[in-house]
Amino acid sequence: MDWIVSVLRQYPELAIFLTLSLGYSIGMLKFKSFSLGTVTSVLLVGVLMGQLDIQIAPAVKSVFFLMFLFAVGYSVGPQFFGGLKKDGLPQMLYAVVVCVLCLIFPWVIGKIMGYDMALTAGMLAGSQTISAVIGVSSDTINQLNIPAEQKAALINKIPVAYAVTYIFGTAGSAWVLASLGPKLLGGNIVEKAKELERTLGGDAIGNDPGITSAYDRVEYNAYKIMPQSFACDKTVAAIETELQQHGRRLFVVRVRQNNKILETTPDMIIRKDDVIAVGGRREFMMNYQAVNETEILDTELLNFPVEVLSVLIVQKEIIGKTIADLRQQDYMHGVIVRSLKRGGIEMPVFPNTILQKGDMIEVLGIRSAVEASLPHIGYPDRPTNTTDMIFVGLGIFLGGLLGAITLHVGGVPLSLSTSGGALISGLIFGWLRGQHPTFGRVPEPVLWFMNNVGLNIFIAIVGITAGPSFIEGFQQAGWGLFIAGALATAIPLILAVLIGRFIFKFNPVITLGCAAGARTTTAALGAIQDAVKSKTPALGYTVTYAVGNTLLIIWGVVIIILMR
Secondary structure: OHHHHHHHHHOHHHHHHHHHHHHHHHHOOOEOOEOOOHHHHHHHHHHHHHOOOOOOOHHHHHHHHHHHHHHHHHHHHHHHHHOOOHHHHHHHHHHHHHHHHHHHHHHHHHHHHOOOHHHHHHHHHHHOOOOHHHHHHHHHHHOOOOOHHHHHHHHHHHHHHHHHHHHHHHHHHHHHHHHHHHHHOOOOHHHHHHHHHHHOOHHHOOOOHHHHOOOOOEEEEEEEEOOOOOOOOEEHHHHHHHHOHHHOOOEEEEEEEOOEEEEOOOOOEEOOOOEEEEEEEHHHHHHOOOOOEEEEOOHHHHOOOOEEEEEEEOOOOOOOOEHHHHHOOHHHOOOEEEEEEEOOEEEOOOOOOEOOOOOEEEEEEOHHHHHHHHHHHEEEOOOOOOOOHHHHHHHHHHHHHHHHOOEEEOOEEEOOHHHHHHHHHHHHHHHHHHHOOOOOOOOHHHHHHHHHHHHHHHHHHHHHHHHHHHHHHHHHHOOHHHHHHHHHHHHHHHHHHHHHHHOOOOOHHHHHHHHHHHOOOHHHHHHHHHHHOOOHHHHHOHHHHHHHHHHHHHHHHHHHHHHO
């Protein structure tokens, strides 16, 4: 054991990776629906590792934190600036109001409890589950004109308060929004979700969320044509017109005639004993009842290649249009909208769901049909392992320069800090990527690494560094900090639900999604969707999440200034 401790002290990078491994292992454990999460688990393991007195250079922590913040901004940039448009302004304003409440209540509670700037900043970070505040507030404290020993003592208190308040910040947020929220909104929230789905055209594709979220959303079947069939002696175009009645969007993609397999054309005539391959979204296929056609297993006919491609929506001709409008376009013949993501959050694929710039839709169809549709939709996000590191490196550098600018107001130094600058830069560069998708590509796995691993390496180093003083700080803070953090979590969320209902007058389901987004709590969004048995709360999540993720991080600077 002495040898292992000696090695960890000599090679602190090994301590970081051991902390990550143990932290992720603990973070994956669940008790019913509750888990600590990876961030808190990594922090606590880091604190334990810190008891070994391991020294890590501060620059290592800063590198990964800047990478994380740039990734956050890059991810939400299109939604953040898209929210400035008319349709998104109410949700954007709502998110600002909620974020201000999330700043005011930790500040007021910190003042009442007599906490210093560090404990209050840590309470803000934990109660609002915004881990990045740890780094931003630490950077701000480092800029204060106080002795270095005092800076270190304050900075080491922040993760203590974060760890104490984060548990209720996570579990309490989900409980307030998923259990208490529906009652504050008048109840019957499941029925209200169904009403919203019907407004969006949900009846046309079925309301069972288990169907719309199934992995294999597209299905192809083979049918043998009988003499009495509606399709006998008709053209493919006429057959598709009849198939697509009642909102069923189905296509005849191949046919076996005289034991030969042929690709279909609109004017091809289907005869008796032909076998046709019909395809479409699973819910459409389920609604089709064969009468004078016999479904058969024709493996050779159904064994054909299709292209599955994610497409970034950038073309003006479909921005602001519904999925139903898109489906009616001639260039979408044989192309199926498989799924829709907005800011990485999966949206319900209903006929009246409105498409926004920066949305990512997944389309499926025969390659020629998919390729023909691309110029009318946007930019294909083809699978690649290549990241535009020129774009990423320049973005973080320019953001850091912006954050390094310091203004002195009344003797108080004010700046975004390099971390805040990296966030703002990420927002701008993410927006630029959405406007001009030919450059600035960061593949989703790389973005996950920058976001998730970047944050957790930062948190691991925070824990290891603060480890020696963590226990003493916890004893000084006491359990009163837990109660203070619970109040700082619950009060803004309760007010957020009431404000959404009585002031902004959002749909109750959208209100819950907006509240979860403004507080950037994805866990609560999942709990809400389970509670209302629908994906529709996600429609209120993305714009407010973009605003919340930006403002709550910036509050790490503001809370230090307010408490000072």
